[in-house]
Amino acid sequence: AQSVAQPEDQVNVAEGNPLTVKCTYSVSGNPYLFWYVQYPNRGLQFLLKYITGDNLVKGSYGFEAEFNKSQTSFHLKKPSALVSDSALYFCAVRAARGSQGNLIFGKGTKLSVKP
Amino acid sequence: KAGVTQTPRYLIKTRGQQVTLSCSPISGHRSVSWYQQTPGQGLQFLFEYFSETQRNKGNFPGRFSGRQFSNSRSEMNVSTLELGDSALYLCASSDGTSGRVDTQYFGPGTRLTVL
Numbered sequence: 573a574q575s576v577a578q579p580e581d582q583v584n585v586a587e588g589n590p591l592t593v594k595c596t597y598s599v600s601g602n603p604y605l606f607w608y609v610q611y612p613n614r615g616l617q618f619l620l621k622y623i624t625g626d627n628l629v630k631g632s633y634g635f636e637a638e639f640n641k642s643q644t645s646f647h648l649k650k651p652s653a654l655v656s657d658s659a660l661y662f663c664a665v666r667a668a669r670g671s672q673g674n675l676i677f678g679k680g681t682k683l684s685v686k687p
Numbered sequence: 688k689a690g691v692t693q694t695p696r697y698l699i700k701t702r703g704q705q706v707t708l709s710c711s712p713i714s715g716h717r718s719v720s721w722y723q724q725t726p727g728q729g730l731q732f733l734f735e736y737f738s739e740t741q742r743n744k745g746n747f748p749g750r751f752s753g754r755q756f757s758n759s760r761s762e763m764n765v766s767t768l769e770l771g772d773s774a775l776y777l778c779a780s781s782d783g784t785s786g787r788v789d790t791q792y793f794g795p796g797t798r799l800t801v802l
Contacts, residue, residue, distance in 0.1 A: 606790075608793070613798075614795055615691070615693075615777055615793035615795045618790050618791070618793075621788075621790060674732045674735065674743050674745070675730075675732065675791060676732070678729075
């Protein structure tokens with residue numbers, strides 16, 4: 573069965589410092605991996621995705637993610653955190669085979685960036 | 688392009704009632720997926736529609752149903768509401784073209800409260 577794990581419920585970072593939000597996955601075959609962000613009382617906003625190719629994926633708002641097949645990880649990173657990055661972050665996966673509509677989400681990681 | 692719109696944004700119902708939620712996808716998108724978000728279970732996939740046909744379905748009881756119209760707008764219906772149905776219901780649209788791995792773009796959600 574496909575699954576996604578976000579091992580940290582919360583990540584605290586000082587503004588200006590680099591941030592990492594962790595994600596590991598389990599899927600049969602090649603994974604399609606996504607990161608979304610959710611602000612309070614809002615829907616999910618797409619940040620980036622990995623389909624194939626370069627292991628370092630660049631996305632919106634200065635975020636990037638590194639795909640590591642051997643460690644089955646897809647960690648989200650940003651070189652310099654902003655207070656406005658504080659939000660709930662979700663990692664999601666879908667197997668290469670199967671319907672496009674079914675994203676499996678992690679439980680989410682709350683990112684708190686302090687001034 | 689306008690984003691995904693969902694109506695209504697907030698709903699309060701009582702147990703035993705039924706409810707219909709609406710989603711208008713991004714113009715040109717033919718796939719609509721629905722997700723339920725709760726604090727306890729996180730984000731869970733309900734179903735996906737493409738060209739008026741249900742293409743995939745999550746593990747929810749038959750009280751949850753949906754449909755898609757020829758203009759790609761979608762509705763989901765929950766009959767005989769239970770307290771546990773209180774959640775944020777998110778709609779996501781994507782191009783849906785067969786064979787591609789599309790990005791899903793989410794609407795702001797409908798907050799359903801069952802009393």
